[in-house]
Amino acid sequence: MHMYCVCICVCMTATIWKTLSPFWGEEYNVHLPPSFHTVSFHVLDEDSLSRDDVIGKVSISKEVLAANPQGLDGWMNLTEVDPDEEVQGEIHLQMSVVGDGDIPKILRCQVLEARDLAKKDRNGASDPFVRVRYNGKTQESAVIKKSCYPRWNECFEFELDDAPPDTPLSVELWDWDLVSKNDFLGKVLFNINRLQSAQQEEGWFRLVPDKPKHSQHEGTLGSLRLQLRLRDETVLPSGHYHPLTSLLCQSVGPNLNGNSPDLIMLIDETTTAESRQEVASNLVKLYLGQGLAKDFLDVLFKLELDKTSEPNTLFRSNSLASKSMESFLKVAGMQYLHRLLGPLINRIFEEKKYVELDPNKVELKEAGCTGLHRVHTEAEVIQQSTSLLQSYLSELLHAIVQSASYCPVALCQAFQQLYRRVSKRYPEPEYRKVKFIAVTSFLCLRFFSPAIMSPKLFHLREKHADARTSRTLLLLAKAIQIIGNLDTLNCCSKEPWMVPLQPVIQLGITQLKDFIITLLYIPDLCLQERMSLQCGSMEKEGFVLLHRTKDKSMLMTSPFKKYYVTLSKDTLSYARTQHSKKTSFISLPRILAVEKVEEKSFGSANVMQIISSQDNGQMETLYLDCKSVNELNQWLSALRKACSHNTDTMSCYHPGIYKGDYWVYRFCLSPTPTHPVEQIGLLMTNQFALVLPDPGCDKTKHGVTLQEWSDPLDPDLESQLIYRHLNGVRPAIWYSLEHLFDACALLAITSLSGVKLYFFRKTRFILFLVDPACLEIEYSTSDRSVLILNAPAYLPMVGGWFCVFFQGKIPRDDQARTRG
Numbered sequence: 001m002h003m004y005c006v007c008i009c010v011c012m013t014a015t016i017w018k019t020l021s022p023f024w025g026e027e028y029n030v031h032l033p034p035s036f037h038t039v040s041f042h043v044l045d046e047d048s049l050s051r052d053d054v055i056g057k058v059s060i061s062k063e064v065l066a067a068n069p070q071g072l073d074g075w076m077n078l079t080e081v082d083p084d085e086e087v088q089g090e091i092h093l094q095m096s097v098v099g100d101g102d103i104p105k106i107l108r109c110q111v112l113e114a115r116d117l118a119k120k121d122r123n124g125a126s127d128p129f130v131r132v133r134y135n136g137k138t139q140e141s142a143v144i145k146k147s148c149y150p151r152w153n154e155c156f157e158f159e160l161d162d163a164p165p166d167t168p169l170s171v172e173l174w175d176w177d178l179v180s181k182n183d184f185l186g187k188v189l190f191n192i193n194r195l196q197s198a199q200q201e202e203g204w205f206r207l208v209p210d211k212p213k214h215s216q217h218e219g220t221l222g223s224l225r226l227q228l229r230l231r232d233e234t235v236l237p238s239g240h241y242h243p244l245t246s247l248l249c250q251s252v253g254p255n256l257n258g259n260s261p262d263l264i265m266l267i268d269e270t271t272t273a274e275s276r277q278e279v280a281s282n283l284v285k286l287y288l289g290q291g292l293a294k295d296f297l298d299v300l301f302k303l304e305l306d307k308t309s310e311p312n313t314l315f316r317s318n319s320l321a322s323k324s325m326e327s328f329l330k331v332a333g334m335q336y337l338h339r340l341l342g343p344l345i346n347r348i349f350e351e352k353k354y355v356e357l358d359p360n361k362v363e364l365k366e367a368g369c370t371g372l373h374r375v376h377t378e379a380e381v382i383q384q385s386t387s388l389l390q391s392y393l394s395e396l397l398h399a400i401v402q403s404a405s406y407c408p409v410a411l412c413q414a415f416q417q418l419y420r421r422v423s424k425r426y427p428e429p430e431y432r433k434v435k436f437i438a439v440t441s442f443l444c445l446r447f448f449s450p451a452i453m454s455p456k457l458f459h460l461r462e463k464h465a466d467a468r469t470s471r472t473l474l475l476l477a478k479a480i481q482i483i484g485n486l487d488t489l490n491c492c493s494k495e496p497w498m499v500p501l502q503p504v505i506q507l508g509i510t511q512l513k514d515f516i517i518t519l520l521y522i523p524d525l526c527l528q529e530r531m532s533l534q535c536g537s538m539e540k541e542g543f544v545l546l547h548r549t550k551d552k553s554m555l556m557t558s559p560f561k562k563y564y565v566t567l568s569k570d571t572l573s574y575a576r577t578q579h580s581k582k583t584s585f586i587s588l589p590r591i592l593a594v595e596k597v598e599e600k601s602f603g604s605a606n607v608m609q610i611i612s613s614q615d616n617g618q619m620e621t622l623y624l625d626c627k628s629v630n631e632l633n634q635w636l637s638a639l640r641k642a643c644s645h646n647t648d649t650m651s652c653y654h655p656g657i658y659k660g661d662y663w664v665y666r667f668c669l670s671p672t673p674t675h676p677v678e679q680i681g682l683l684m685t686n687q688f689a690l691v692l693p694d695p696g697c698d699k700t701k702h703g704v705t706l707q708e709w710s711d712p713l714d715p716d717l718e719s720q721l722i723y724r725h726l727n728g729v730r731p732a733i734w735y736s737l738e739h740l741f742d743a744c745a746l747l748a749i750t751s752l753s754g755v756k757l758y759f760f761r762k763t764r765f766i767l768f769l770v771d772p773a774c775l776e777i778e779y780s781t782s783d784r785s786v787l788i789l790n791a792p793a794y795l796p797m798v799g800g801w802f803c804v805f806f807q808g809k810i811p812r813d814d815q816a817r818t819r820g
Helices: 062-066 192-198 238-249 262-270 276-290 293-307 320-332 334-351 378-405 409-425 434-453 467-485 488-494 496-520 524-536 629-642 677-685 715-728 730-744
Strands: 003-007 038-045 053-061 072-077 090-098 106-115 128-134 137-140 151-159 169-175 183-190 200-206 223-228 540-549 561-567 571-575 584-587 591-596 607-613 619-625 657-659 662-664 747-750 756-760 765-769 776-780 786-790 801-805
Touching (some): 038 062, 053 062, 053 223, 090 169, 106 128, 128 151, 183 192, 183 200, 238 276, 238 715, 262 293, 262 320, 262 730, 276 293, 276 320, 293 320, 293 409, 320 434, 334 378, 334 467, 378 467, 409 434, 434 467, 467 496, 584 607, 591 629, 607 629, 715 730
Antiparallel strands (some): 003 038, 090 200, 128 169, 540 561, 540 619, 561 571, 571 584, 591 607, 657 662, 747 756, 756 765, 765 801, 776 786
């Protein structure tokens, strides 16, 4: 069987071929709408000729995820998939009972619209219609073709007098099919007794499945292991995070002024093994956004060196320094990795050669036959495998050596700083290899080798390798690990069948050392020139599906057309073919926003929009439908880099599209009294009609991604995640702070209300350790000048402690007082 897994409406894994026990090891960060109810994972068997077969599913409700804030991890049984249970979405209904006295009572059901319906047809939509049932009578609405957001505005009436009082009203949604039977989309049931007492009821009602059927395959379909964690974050405007980001920036780089990086040290000490990877990734992204990534890593290098007594174990544990450097390489070096490894990985996938060096694992049938149908001998298989691996390894080493000319500046600077720190810490001749191993432990063991073993996880390939190719990649990764350890004898003693590769490995160690020395001694002037070239290289081109709109007109059924798009230094242009004359241009300074489009707008998850201003003051939107998420992020990254210096940009935008008289987006469907939909739509299309400061329902993201395979950096989100972590470990930080500052403070005062003040001679700041209930802190000096701080403005951001810089002399004990 060839199995793959689908997280409904969000993402799909690669296919694992010919196995009943697949391993994916893939990780996804999925942005779910706040109104979601269930996350479902479907396991399917891929078929080349017919439709894929559904094996089973795992469904987890929002309530279960919310009840486990630390996440879920375990095996979950697959259940049978019933088409009548695969429903989603909501329907907008208005129910009322009219008539009184002599007038017969009438039950009136007005069907207005529906949203987020399941996609039942191959075109990525449905043809929904409504079927209303009451007291044995049935009425149907018109069919809305190719829409998951249909609008009917139809009214259905039933007589109430003849019906039993407990007869329910059933509103069903169906997908109309011309040839096969109609597909069930969900239903809503109403209690008529409750409706008669209320007289009228209106709102959005969640569609529910039909009565569940008893499964005949309970527990026999297999199980799926999942690690799930629901994170609900409210990201505030940037100004709320300024105190925290300032405090973090003051803990690294030139802001230290020779002092100890206490905050980073506290984070390092209080971060648990379970959260270390996430914290490291958040810190790296925040410091990248502040331009202080190199300084942050340097602080961690120093802390790690101070804690390490045995040089051979340096950076081998999963410390905050190791995890941060690993995250930094993935963020800042992914394009470099693709350029370096891409050609070799593609060659191995295309050749599909049988490679095996271990005699205990050689399978002669897999190796094939020689001439005259003679089966290879074991010695011939190993000899042929050795030649292939030597060829692959030589090509890889040559690519590594050549990559010194295009290695990103950020990586060069980080490795230079690491090399200097280790050289200073271990200057003895017997440790001369340690400074090289410090660099290779990250470059080879944590970057090159994992990417070679799992190219799908590093986006080097769209699908996982088959068993034969996986074994070749594993042997190649082993070889690069041996080279990274700079020790052939120790490894070959453990795995003697790797001895045939020893000459190439020994040569590779010499080449790798030369490569590191080349990186370390690149002059600063050359690095600056390379940085300017990398920053100025904004050009990108290729065929993309486009749609352009200037007003709130109804979109066509298939609005996108294929164009060849070219991004140059000053303009974005497009034409029908690559060599035809460019007739349409968008000046880059006129671009106001470059954002993703909600998947439900066009039925595609890879659509982006470019909003620009025109000479007449109107706004124009250009939609790009990309082939994959990789291509989408490439265009997002390139355009945001090109427009990074634009001054007139939008602070808010609409992730949906405008259809008729409403926005197709989950937050734009229901107008509010103060911001009607029509008014918001006008804001997006006419610059002169602006009556609100932020014409949209979602914040724009002007941050630039440093790699082409992940979402752009979001400084506010990273700050929020770091704050959440600090808030979670506040007791541990409090305990560490009290012990740290009791030992090194010049002066410590404890007031009657429990507030502690620490005074430091070198740094000229006061650190307050206060209880969050403290409302006000007062500090008076000998010249009777008074400083009053409102604590609540700072305390929520740093979890119960903050710093205040001041000018003047350090006060004596009798000159300082606090009031809680």
